[in-house]
Amino acid sequence: MRIALVGPAFPYKGGGARHTTELAHRLAAAGHEVVLESWKAQYPGFLYPGQQTIDVPEGELFPATYRRLSWRRPDGWYRAGRRLRAYDLVVFAVLSSVQVPAYLGILRGLGSRAKAVALCHNVLPHEPKPYDGPLMRALLRRVGTVLTHTPEQGALAESLTDAEVRVAELPMHLPASGGQEGRGGGGGLLFFGIVRPYKGLDVLLRALPEGVRLTVAGEFWAGLDETRELIASLGIGDRVDLRPGYLPAEEIPGLLRAADALVLPYRSATASQNVLMAFEHGTPVVATRVGGFPAQVRDGIDGVLADPDDPVGLRAAIEKLLADPDGFRARVERPDPEPVWAAYLAALTA
The missing domain is CATH 3.40.50.2000 (Glycogen Phosphorylase B;)
Structure with missing residues (x-):
């Protein structure tokens, strides 16, 4: 054809x-x-x-x-x-x-x-x-x-x-990067990609458990100053690493392998390859019950699901995963595309 x-x-x-x-x-x-x-x-x-x-x-x-x-x-x-x-x-x-x-x-x-x-x-x-x-x-x-x-x-x-x-x-459809390499983890939570209101970064910041570190890597289409103000008002500036700007594909595998979990706190979603990318590198996922996430994440096995726009529920989901990060990581299966x-x-x- x-x-x-x-x-x-x-x-x-x-x-x-x-x-x-x-x-x-x-x-x-x-x-x-x-x-x-x-x-x-x-x-x-x-x-x-x-x-x-x-x-x-x-x-x-x-x-x-x-x-x-x-x-x-x-x-x-x-x-x-x-x-x-x-x-x-x-x-x-x-x-x-x-x-x-x-x-x-x-x-x-x-x-x-x-x-x-x-x-x-x-x-x-x-x-x-x-x-x-x-x-x-x-x-x-x-x-x-x-x-x-x-x-x-x-x-x-x-x-x-x-x-x-x-x-x-x-x-x-991300360029091949060699898949899972080593055990990984230990780097706290990761949020990456273009930052827009529907992705719920503000919810994640409010849900961040005590003592847990978060890396935010990606372009802010708007709201960078507001995000910094929210981080300051929550008193979590020492635990949030903001990396605004485009995240090249070659840097994504390293960030995923270092993270204890990828967090997708979306208010709404359609389809995303982020869960599959995390699993490709052995990283469990905390996601909300929107879009295709519930079909991709096995709740309690390779990740934890939470309701959208609910900081209390999202914090509980994060804490559940971080109570046994090695166990969740061990149950992640590399996807076959x-x-x-x-x-x-x-x-x-x-």
């Missing part, structure tokens, strides 16, 4: 770009002829307050990658669609409704000549704006198939479109 992926790739950073690139590699390895249509300018700066690009690629680049799309050139969207008419399947990686106008322009250029799939990392944003619903509805009604990563997201997509909606678990990827490719290309 001739397949075109449309989405971010290097020099854009983060999980979305890594996923698109890994997906291209996997499809090509499965025998498909694949191109990746990416961006030379994806968003205006004011729509993405963090660092958009990086200088060094995180993982192997996909050879047939073309960086021709630009938010500044709507005329190029239609031309891209015309180019992609020769493909049997066109897959749009949907990470934000900001991408929708460009994707609609490409779809107009495609016409009805190619089968189109919207691969939705989030059907709607965690912190939605009034325009998000209408934009996503317009996109999802123009494609033949929608692929989501959780049943809840699938149901949300079904509320916006009559197109076929499929659900497949999000596979791991291959069956998940096989099911994912099957759902995408069926």
Whole structure:
């Protein structure tokens, strides 16, 4: 099959770009002829307050990658669609409704000549704006198939479109790093990634047990000063190591292996590879009962679950894990990504 992926790739950073690139590699390895249509300018700066690009690629680049799309050139969207008419399947990686106008322009250029799939990392944003619903509805009604990563997201997509909606678990897509190495642990708790309100860092800070250390590593899109003020007001500044700024993929394995637990105190979630990344490095997880976390964490075995937005319950969950960190670590099983990827490719290309 001739397949075109449309989405971010290097020099854009983060999980979305890594996923698109890994997906291209996997499809090509499965025998498909694949191109990746990416961006030379994806968003205006004011729509993405963090660092958009990086200088060094995180993982192997996909050879047939073309960086021709630009938010500044709507005329190029239609031309891209015309180019992609020769493909049997066109897959749009949907990470934000900001991408929708460009994707609609490409779809107009495609016409009805190619089968189109919207691969939705989030059907709607965690912190939605009034325009998000209408934009996503317009996109999802123009494609033949929608692929989501959780049943809840699938149901949300079904509320916006009559197109076929499929659900497949999000596979791991971080560059290979050698897996579990040694026993690890002893470094306290870890919170990493882009810091946004829905991820509940403030809840974790209020829940931090006495004497326990916490490392917070990642970009703050907003609220860094407020976070520092909260840490000071709670009197935990000597136990919280704030490392604001983009966290390169190469640094993640070391942080995970050093941690007693990865903590995911999210108020809401869709799909995330963070649990699988922690397990890849032998690190147990404390997470809230949102999104895909309850299906990934075996409560009381390789991690502990807590209710969202509940500092008291989250503290109890952390204390339960830290009462036997070696036991929880010993029960962590390294995930096998291959069956998940096989099911994912099957759902995408069926």
